[in-house]
Amino acid sequence: MLTTNPFAELGVLLSPLSMQIYVVFVIIAVAAGTLLDMLHKRSAKFFTMYLKESKEAATKTLSGKDKASIAAKTIAIDIATSAEFCNVQRRISHLFMFYGFIIYCTTTIAMVFGYPTPAAPTPIVLPILWNTGAFMILIGGYWFFFFLRVNVAKDGQPMFRLVRADLFIVTLIASVTFGLIWAFVQNMGDSTATKIILGLYIFFTTALFGTVAWSKLPHMFYKPVMAFQRRVEESDGSSSLPPPAITNEGR
Amino acid sequence: MGLFSRRKTVFVDSDILVIGGGMAGCGATYESRYWGRDLKIVCVEKANIDRSGAVAQGLYAINCYMGMQWDENQPEDHVRYARNDLMGLVREDLGYDIARHVDSTVHKFEEWGLPIMKDPESGRYQREGKWQIMIHGESYKPIVAEAARKAATKVYNRIMVTHLLMDEKKPNRVAGAVGFNVRTGDFYVFRAKAVIVSAGGASHIYKPRSTGEGMGRTWYAPWSSASAYALPIQVGAKMMQMENRIVLTRFKDGYGPVGAYFLHLQTYTENAYGNEYESTWYDHTKELVGDYIDRHPVPTCLRNHAFLEEVKAGRGPIRMVTKEAFQDPHKETIGWENFLGMTIGQAVVWASQNIDPKHTNPELTTSEPYVMGSHATCSGAWASGPEDYAPNEYQWGYNRMMTVDGLFGAGDTIGGTAHKFSSGSFAEGRIAAKAAVNYVNNLGKDVPQVNEAEYERLHITVFQPLETFKVGRNEIVAGSVSPHYILPIHGLQRLEKIMDEYVGGIGSHYTTNEPLLSRGLELLEMLKEDLNHIGAEDLHQLQRAWELHHRVLASESVAHHTMFRKETRWPGYYYRADHPKLDDEDWHCFTLSRFDSESGNWEMEKAPVYHIVD
């Protein structure tokens, strides 16, 4: 089961073209949702203003080389190691979800566009990675949902009271969970169950990528930009924070 | 509470329960462990002891340190100082007791890691003034909290204690307390052999000068919700001098501290026209208080009085002359760090208004009134004194035990102990703790029992505001206006207005009289009835609701005491317009009160002031 390409099996029910159109729709939905979010909130305008003020407050001008080095650090540390999370458990959970999501998405695209029917045999590594990615998302996701959500862990909110901030994590977990169940059930050959679970999978996947304008998903784009900007501010003196103390300073 | 309520009742048993994890509570917790190695010591705090209490942002000075090791002061000197400042009326036995223990307290703080500034020449602690030493105290509270955490069996953060529990076997003996977890909503029943109340005094019982966002910038912490008073009052403990509210002269709006400025930087005040004014009110003040104006230093309230008269005469704003002192860069640094380590809000005010004391003399103001027991104040619970020298009238049991058996107090809780500040409060916590350990050890098998019917009844009472809101909410479409319940903020603003208008707040120039006080008590009575109809939307609002309950009870006590003392003992703190002068013949005494929760009556009496130090 872990070695079969569920999309190829699905090719019996749905045409490869329809699957591919759906994936393209998802990508467009994410871009459109993010754009809609930014336009509606006028956050692009805010950031332009903010960057201008920051540049004016700079006491040092950074060279192209400086900026390139900062960008490299942002990618290697802040993005690649989820450094924005100071809480270790959250950081680990996010790394699971982050890398799991990347693996899951790329293998989905590879299988839907490259091997959508049983005709072309799928290299075994793809479904294995697809399942691995999905499991990584669920490990990080369920761990986060049950134990690490700060409004539950620190702010006393009951675990099953859902708020708008849960839109992203709930649709993500639901989508991937139903995806795995669908792949399993389809592989077992139960056609009714397959159709039902597939329906749920599509529903939650559409919800996940369709509600981008209202969920926290766009922050996956904003955060790296801000991580870069923070490093710039530390280097060019525009930060309003005091500089770190020289050890053993003070009277 | 919901169909699937996950709220449970948690029972916590201890030998000693310390309510309130501020300076006094941390002292009590530490000392309880020292003397009670095998005892169960529990500290319960409604916030987080690492930053809870009035010392959250830090302090820049320790205002109570004798310096006996260098012959700087002796405890009796401090008694004279405190007595003088409170116009003769302090518990000299309690004050001496704190003064003799405060030096060891401060030395332990230094050992624990509190940076105390040193005089570069003498090597001694850098004095700010006769009683004050200067510290880099940004982390004063986290350091002291660490000592408490090492000592406690367990520290419970985010549990608000709402009521004490009494012993069902013996009358007038405490057996524990109840409260709720502000995060989870669990109901807590604390069963203890002895209880030390070291909670907060009363801020936000009078309308503050800033009423918008600025409501938060009170001089004394806004989370000091008078639990130190309400908890003992509810169970019939006698209180003293609750009329002695304090008014502070501080920097405008931010209420930043002036001590370091006056004492260390040697600044002084002047009126709007650049003239010295304090001495111009000498004769006038002498008419009111007689020889007390001739004391050195001039009592705090009398300095306030001159300030108030000058402003009333239309010669404000009063400013502090800083331009000279701030030319010295070392003094300038001290002036700013004084705020940053203690009242950051003042630095923000100056930064926002472009006030640089090097070029501008900043404005001063007098604050709204507060009631608390650790500053230039003598209000709080009436407590038994030290066994080795206290007069018989001041001793009925263990040191720092109130008139309820097993109920001890320390810090802002205890009355008559002026000028103890942070170090004195911690020292008092230690004093109460040793006494409490002895009390517990002497109980033997005669251990108090909580009454189940009592805490079950309180269970309902404590969560009632949540129920009231949920049910009452059905009547209106939305919003904060309901004909059947009030929100905690509504009750607070009503309380503050009543106290302001009838019990001598800023709106009435700190002045009241008997007719005003009577009317104020009528309005407080109606407010008390309305407290049965507070609606709390969530646990945070529930905490605010109980803070309001405590504030109202303490305010009632303040009003009764203010009515009882028929004199103006502390002009500059408040005035009885119908008895405008100090009257040592009839009123050189303490005012005591006892609230009977069954009948709802307040019994007032006088108690003698014994001068132990000459």
Next chain:
Amino acid sequence: MPTFVYMTHCDGCGECVDICPSDIMHIDPTYRRALNIEPNFCWECYSCVKACPQNAIDVRGYADFAPLGHSVRVLREEEKRTISWKVKFRDGREKKFVSPIRTTPWGSIKSPSDYDPPSPESFANQELSHEPEALHVPSLPTLSNNNFKQGAI
């Protein structure tokens, strides 16, 4: 000056929720990040500002009396045992300050249980823990108990 939280810097860790003495730092239900729910109960104690590992919390002086354009920011470095401040006036002037916050390592306080237990006799006398040694004078001062005066003094 109540606190506010920078959207771009807060990662919703909850340290501020844990530390706030006023119980006003909570988690926003839309963004799962921190916010000050009751600015009129904010003392500007900066506990949350100092506790935030991302420096995501800042303060804007109370609207009642503080004009805009100022900034008072802090960096509390616990391992270094220092606190650093940067004060920016509305007119652009800046002042910087650095102070020590502790002279001993965090967690180094000796528990009272680690001292020798007090002797049975010492329970009845007036000395508290570590006395008289920690007083730095030979003995605890006391008064006689037969010298009281009443009336004005």
